[in-house]
Amino acid sequence: MSSIPDGGSVPAPGAVLLDAAVTTRCRRRVHLEHDPAAGRAVGATGVEGAGQIVLPEPDPGVEMRVADAAEHRAQLAARFAADLVDAYRRVPDGRRSERVEATRALLADPAVRAVGAAELPPDEGRRGHAELLVRAGGDDAGWYPVIVVRHRVTDPGTGALTSPLDRPHPSSLTVDPDRKPRAVSRDVLRLAHLHRMLAAAGLGARRAWGGVVGLDADCVVWTDLAAGPGQEAGRSPLDTYDRRFADRLAVATAARTGGPALAEPSRITECRRCPWWPVCESELRRADDVSLVVRGEDALRLRGRGITTVRSLAALDPRQGLPAPTEDGDEQVGGELTADLREAVALARAWRADVPLVRRVRRPEVPRGAVEVDVDMESLGEDGAYLWGVLLSGVDVGLDHGYRGFVTWDPVPTRDEARSFAAFWAWLTDVRRRAAERGLSFRSYCYNEQAENRWLRGSVERFAGEPGIPAAAEVEAFIASDEWIDLFPAVSTSFLCPHGKGLKRVAPSAGFGWRDPEAGGENSMRWYRRAVGLDGEPPEPAMRDRLLIYNEDDVRATHALRTWMTSDAVLAVPHLDDLRPDPGEPGAPQDRVSAAACAAPRPCG
Numbered sequence: 001m002s003s004i005p006d007g008g009s010v011p012a013p014g015a016v017l018l019d020a021a022v023t024t025r026c027r028r029r030v031h032l033e034h035d036p037a038a039g040r041a042v043g044a045t046g047v048e049g050a051g052q053i054v055l056p057e058p059d060p061g062v063e064m065r066v067a068d069a070a071e072h073r074a075q076l077a078a079r080f081a082a083d084l085v086d087a088y089r090r091v092p093d094g095r096r097s098e099r100v101e102a103t104r105a106l107l108a109d110p111a112v113r114a115v116g117a118a119e120l121p122p123d124e125g126r127r128g129h130a131e132l133l134v135r136a137g138g139d140d141a142g143w144y145p146v147i148v149v150r151h152r153v154t155d156p157g158t159g160a161l162t163s164p165l166d167r168p169h170p171s172s173l174t175v176d177p178d179r180k181p182r183a184v185s186r187d188v189l190r191l192a193h194l195h196r197m198l199a200a201a202g203l204g205a206r207r208a209w210g211g212v213v214g215l216d217a218d219c220v221v222w223t224d225l226a227a228g229p230g231q232e233a234g235r236s237p238l239d240t241y242d243r244r245f246a247d248r249l250a251v252a253t254a255a256r257t258g259g260p261a262l263a264e265p266s267r268i269t270e271c272r273r274c275p276w277w278p279v280c281e282s283e284l285r286r287a288d289d290v291s292l293v294v295r296g297e298d299a300l301r302l303r304g305r306g307i308t309t310v311r312s313l314a315a316l317d318p319r320q321g322l323p324a325p326t327e328d329g330d331e332q333v334g335g336e337l338t339a340d341l342r343e344a345v346a347l348a349r350a351w352r353a354d355v356p357l358v359r360r361v362r363r364p365e366v367p368r369g370a371v372e373v374d375v376d377m378e379s380l381g382e383d384g385a386y387l388w389g390v391l392l393s394g395v396d397v398g399l400d401h402g403y404r405g406f407v408t409w410d411p412v413p414t415r416d417e418a419r420s421f422a423a424f425w426a427w428l429t430d431v432r433r434r435a436a437e438r439g440l441s442f443r444s445y446c447y448n449e450q451a452e453n454r455w456l457r458g459s460v461e462r463f464a465g466e467p468g469i470p471a472a473a474e475v476e477a478f479i480a481s482d483e484w485i486d487l488f489p490a491v492s493t494s495f496l497c498p499h500g501k502g503l504k505r506v507a508p509s510a511g512f513g514w515r516d517p518e519a520g521g522e523n524s525m526r527w528y529r530r531a532v533g534l535d536g537e538p539p540e541p542a543m544r545d546r547l548l549i550y551n552e553d554d555v556r557a558t559h560a561l562r563t564w565m566t567s568d569a570v571l572a573v574p575h576l577d578d579l580r581p582d583p584g585e586p587g588a589p590q591d592r593v594s595a596a597a598c599a600a601p602r603p604c605g
């Protein structure tokens with residue numbers, strides 16, 4: 001855990017300056033980032049001074065993505081410099097104020113047509129930078145913003161407005177015959193932010209165009225920010241931006257100046273990766289907030305009907321439906337739930353009784369095979385998949401049962417990954433062939449196939465032609481076959497999980513425990529860096545062993561979970577109809593089993 005300074009003195013409130021990211025960020029997070037008395041961690045907030053809450057260290061996965069994005073931007077800057085030659089100037093590195101001055105000077109030079117790494121003058125509560133500004137030209141003295149991002153900004157199709165990288169200007173755009181735009185809200189809102197900043201500085205172009213260069217780095221994709229519809233129905237991107245920015249500025253200003261908070265915590269999807277979760281979680285738990293079990297819009301809707309706590313949700317009788325909206329609840333917050341009310345109530349009861357899983361079905365189903373393989377892959381960001389772990393079980397096909405890992409300890413990215421992937425694929429293919437020759441059914445399993453499929457496809461693509469690398473069609477056929485099973489949807493279908501559906505949350509109900517008490521995705525990235533000496537230190541063999549044990553346990557956890565789900569032991573998990581309100585709550589039948597009574601697993605199938 002990172003350390004924080006003592007509470008000490010709280011600084012005088014300063015001017016609020018927000019970057020574009022606030023427009024897609026949780027409102028409570030904007031509040032916390034500007035509340036001088038809130039807990040603080042490196043990277044979590046720019047506010048000096050701190051409370052007493054210790055926030056977790058930054059996720060190493062996030063740090064790596066930041067580093068990868070910086071590398072991507074550097075490559076594009078070099079490309080612009082090479083393509084645009086004398087028309088291009090780059091703002092030198094330095095303090096923000098120095099970069100602002102350098103940007104101003106370059107924009108005032110009539111010989112300069114494009115400015116890289118531009119830092120715009122802060123104004124009207126905004127600060128921001130653009131990877132590139134291009135001069136509008138003609139009668140227009142203004143500039144268009146271009147940003148560089150490390151995700152895809154088009155899909156196959158037609159209709160994107162693109163210009164070549166060596167002509168990054170709307171005057172060169174055409175309707176692309178091979179790409180359709182993939183609208184990414186945060187990109188469009190960042191362009192709107194930059195457009196407003198340029199306008200405030202008297203540097204805006206008449207037309208509100210903005211460009212994005214994405215992961216493929218093969219063109220600029222242009223958006224007319226004033227054209228509707230934008231990110232919200234009926235609004236142009238600029239309208240959406242203006243509305244959101246004004247809201248976030250009000251939230252931040254209230255927090256900075258000690259005014260009444262304009263945003264309260266409520267659990268949403270973003271909480272999973274938010275550095276402020278320890279702060280918000282303690283507040284939500286103290287309040288027994290209903291979003292602990294029903295997040296997002298559904299929590300808002302329940303509040304709009306007067307159900308603000310987990311306790312009040314648990315006490316509802318789902319057969320009676322939701323109470324009427326409260327008088328001050330507006331139409332949206334008083335609307336119907338997207339979640340099934342019966343399940344929402346069961347989740348609340350399970351939460352209160354500390355029941356880790358609730359059965360949604362009478363008997364879970366997972367396809368089984370005579371020969372079975374559990375698979376788990378370890379990767380480092382976008383750099384490569386360094387370990388494919390497998391566990392063979394079922395009928396003997398002449399190969400050793402148990403775990404084995406196909407691994408490369410050359411730091412990724414490395415061509416040696418082709419060798420380890422080819423060895424994994426050859427082994428898997430051999431098992432399938434042996435099962436088929438014996439007339440035995442075969443199944444292989446993973447937990448949440450997204451990552452495995454991404455690297456199955458990615459390995460074939462990157463290492464095409466290397467020894468043992470299969471054809472893409474062969475891998476696609478395997479992914480599409482009923483021999484490759486993702487256990488995650490089966491868990492989602494079978495259970496309500498008040499504390500999440502991650503393997504580490506769910507597998508303990510099957511009696512599985514990880515040998516390493518610190519096992520987890522983030523830690524595995526730290527261990528990998530030490531295992532291969534990524535930070536300049538000698539490689540640590542002990543970290544390699546630790547990663548292999550971690551991977552083996554993940555594979556064994558998948559095996560334990562699915563065999564448990566297809567055994568009678570799973571029937572000890574309470575069914576959602578078995579959970580009742582706590583005794584003493586309104587509507588709690590005293591002769592029926594309560595949620596508390598279900599805390600201990602019992603057969604109820």
Ligand code: SF4
Pocket residue numbers: 026027028029030032264265266267268270271272274275276277278280281
């Ligand atoms: S933990 Fe959730 S509610 Fe709290 S600031 Fe982060 S995203 Fe917002």
